Amino acid sequence: MKKLFSMILVLIMAMGMAGCGQNGSTDISELKKKDGVMLEIIGTPQEAMTDEDFHKYTTVRKVTYSGFAYNPNPVNKEGVGISDEDYLFIYKFCKNTLKNNTFKDYREDVCDGTTYAFVFYDENGERHVLYNGYCYDNKELGEISRRISKYALE
Numbered sequence: 654m655k656k657l658f659s660m661i662l663v664l665i666m667a668m669g670m671a672g673c674g675q676n677g678s679t680d681i682s683e684l685k686k687k688d689g690v691m692l693e694i695i696g697t698p699q700e701a702m703t704d705e706d707f708h709k710y711t712t713v714r715k716v717t718y719s720g721f722a723y724n725p726n727p728v729n730k731e732g733v734g735i736s737d738e739d740y741l742f743i744y745k746f747c748k749n750t751l752k753n754n755t756f757k758d759y760r761e762d763v764c765d766g767t768t769y770a771f772v773f774y775d776e777n778g779e780r781h782v783l784y785n786g787y788c789y790d791n792k793e794l795g796e797i798s799r800r801i802s803k804y805a806l807e
Contacts, residue, residue, distance in 0.1 A: 679741055679744060679745065681737055681740060681741060684718055684740075684744065684776075685718060685719055685720050685740075686718075687718035687719070687776060688718065688719070689717065689718055689774055689778055690715050690716070690717055690718070690774050691715075691716050691717060691718045691743070691744065691747065691773065691774060692715065692716045692743055692747055692771065692772070692773055692774075692797075692801075693713060693714070693715050693770075693771075693772045693774070694712075694713070694714045694715075694769055694770070694771055694772075694797070694798060694801065695711070695712070695713050695769065695770040695772065696710075696711065696712040696713075696714075696767045696768075696769050697711050697767060697768050697769075697770070698710045698711065698766075698767050699764075699765050699766060699767060699768055700765050700766070710767075712725045713725065714798075714801050714802065715732075716735065716740070716743055716801055717732065718776075720734055720735055720737075720740055721733060721734055721735065722734075722735045722801050722804035722805075724801065724802060724804060724805035724806070725805075726805060726806050732804075733804040733805075733806065735800075735801075735804055739800045742800060743797060743800060743801070746793070746797055747773040747783065750771075750773070750783045750784075751773055751775070751781050751783060755783075755784075755793075756771075756783060756784035756791075756794075759784065759786070759791065760786060760787075761786065761787040761788065761789060761790055761791070763787040763789065766787065766789070767787075768785065768786050768787055769784070769785070769786070769787075769788050769794070769798070770782060770784070770785040771783040771784045771785070771794065771797070
């Protein structure tokens with residue numbers, strides 16, 4: 654009986670290990686070894702203004718592969734470490750959006766305010782624009798923005 658139980662246990666463990674790479678799990682420690690930006694959100698004002706104001710109000714928020722969020726702030730140029738939960742949420746959002754071309758036909762009927770470009774840099778550094786436009790009503794884009802913004806220093 655012990656031998657049978659041991660064999661079943663070994664079989665279950667072997668099946669679990671074989672499936673680890675196929676179940677969609679992500680090895681965060683391997684990702685964090687990569688250099689560079691993972692996601693960049695560029696906010697561009699779409700209102701009439703001077704060049705000086707345009708540059709003043711254009712924002713760039715970033716998440717790096719090493720696990721830091723950079724929000725516009727003249728005090729902290731180093732960024733703020735983000736939680737593993739937020740890191741994986743953002744990474745999976747980027748991968749799924751790229752794979753499914755989620756926002757290909759998404760548009761909002763707005764004439765002013767700020768447009769946002771969500772730019773994902775894959776593991777090879779290749780640049781992918783996931784979305785570019787207004788995103789006042791989209792919950793997914795808003796959630797990504799909120800997760801990054803919560804690491805801003807006040």
